[in-house]
Amino acid sequence: MGAGYGGGNGSSSVGSLGANIKQLSKKYPLSGGGKFGEPGTGNSRVVVSANPQSTAKEFFEKLGLGGKISPLANGKGIVAKFPDGSRVNFRPKSTSGGPAVDISTSGVSGNQYKIHFVSESDRKRN
Amino acid sequence: MTNTFSRESAQLISRVLGQRLSYVAGPELWHHLSSDLVYLVAEDKVLGFQGDIQSQNFEGFEADYSEIQINEHGESELMEAEEKGNLYYFHSGEKIEQISIIRDTIILSAGERDSWQYTTDVGVLFKLTSGALTISKLGYHDELLQVKYYNDFQIGDLPTTVGHFENSLYETYRVERSVLDIAELS
Numbered sequence: 001m002g003a004g005y006g007g008g009n010g011s012s013s014v015g016s017l018g019a020n021i022k023q024l025s026k027k028y029p030l031s032g033g034g035k036f037g038e039p040g041t042g043n044s045r046v047v048v049s050a051n052p053q054s055t056a057k058e059f060f061e062k063l064g065l066g067g068k069i070s071p072l073a074n075g076k077g078i079v080a081k082f083p084d085g086s087r088v089n090f091r092p093k094s095t096s097g098g099p100a101v102d103i104s105t106s107g108v109s110g111n112q113y114k115i116h117f118v119s120e121s122d123r124k125r126n
Numbered sequence: 127m128t129n130t131f132s133r134e135s136a137q138l139i140s141r142v143l144g145q146r147l148s149y150v151a152g153p154e155l156w157h158h159l160s161s162d163l164v165y166l167v168a169e170d171k172v173l174g175f176q177g178d179i180q181s182q183n184f185e186g187f188e189a190d191y192s193e194i195q196i197n198e199h200g201e202s203e204l205m206e207a208e209e210k211g212n213l214y215y216f217h218s219g220e221k222i223e224q225i226s227i228i229r230d231t232i233i234l235s236a237g238e239r240d241s242w243q244y245t246t247d248v249g250v251l252f253k254l255t256s257g258a259l260t261i262s263k264l265g266y267h268d269e270l271l272q273v274k275y276y277n278d279f280q281i282g283d284l285p286t287t288v289g290h291f292e293n294s295l296y297e298t299y300r301v302e303r304s305v306l307d308i309a310e311l312s
Contacts, residue, residue, distance in 0.1 A: 041186075041187035041188075041189070042185055042186075042187055042189060042290065043290040043291065043292050044189070044290070068157045070154040070161075071154075072162050072269050073153070073154075073161075073162050073163040073176060073177075073203075073269075074162065074176065074177075074178050074179075074269060076178075076179065076269070079162075079268075079269075079270065081157045081158065081160060081270075083157075083158075085158055085160075087160075087264075087270065089268050089269075089270075094190065095181045095188045095189060095190050096188070102267065102268055104264075104265060104268075104288060110288070112265060112267075112288050112289060112290050113290055114189075114190075114267065114290065
C-alpha cells in the first residue's frame, strides 16, 4: 500500500522544476514572461534548433532532473513529476509533428505552456 | 467544441454505484497520487481511467486537449500496481452512494462577444458513506490524472484543472463548472 494520504512517498525526488528552469535558462534565455523560446500559436512557444529532437530531449533531461520520471501509459511520451506538483512532459511527436515539451509549474507564479521544437526550415515553412 | 464522456462511458462508471469501494490503484500512481492510468476497484467491478490527448483546432490552430477514457479491464496493470505497492485503501469498505461528473466549459471572450467555448468532462466525483474521492484531469492539455480523497467533502474542494489559456488585453477566458449526476448522462 502506498504511503500517506497524499501518496507522498516522493521524498527521494529532491529536484525542483523552478531550479531546473533557472539552470537551463543560462543556455536558453527566458522571455520577459519567464518562458523559453519564441511565441508560437496560442500560448505555445517555439524553440528553433538544428536538431529539434535532440534539443527537446535535452530540455526534458535538464528540466526533469530530480523529478520522478515515468512513461505515459498511452505510449505518447514520458513525464517528470516534482514534489510540489510541478511537471514536465516530453512527447517525441506532437500535434505539430515534431517533438514537444509541456511545462507546468506550481505556485503563485505557476506557468503552463507547451514548447514545440522545430528546425529552421520548418519554421520558414510555417 | 465538446469533449465529454460518451453515454457508454457514463454507463460503465455508473456500474459501481451502490458498491463498496475496495481500493484505488495504478502502476505509476504514487507521486501526488497522479498518473495517467488510475483504477478504482469496487466489490466486483473495476473501473479504469486512462488519460489521453486528442488533437483539436477550435482555437484556430491545432493543439492537444486531454480526455479520459473509461474501461473495465486492467488485470495486468492491477498486478503491476500491487507489485509496486501502489494500492490505496483510504475509505475502503465505504459504499459509493453518489457519482457525479465534473464538467468545465471554457469560454473565450473577445470584446463583448464569445469567440469560442470548449466543454470537457474533467473528472468524476464519488461520494462515499463518509467522505468522497475524485479522479480528475490535472490539466486541460495532457494525460495526467489526480486522485483526491476528502473526509468532509464540500463542493468548493473540487480540484482545479490547469490550462494553457492566458488572458490578454483583448481576450479573456472564464471557466464555468457544473457537477452533473451520472444518472443524467447514462
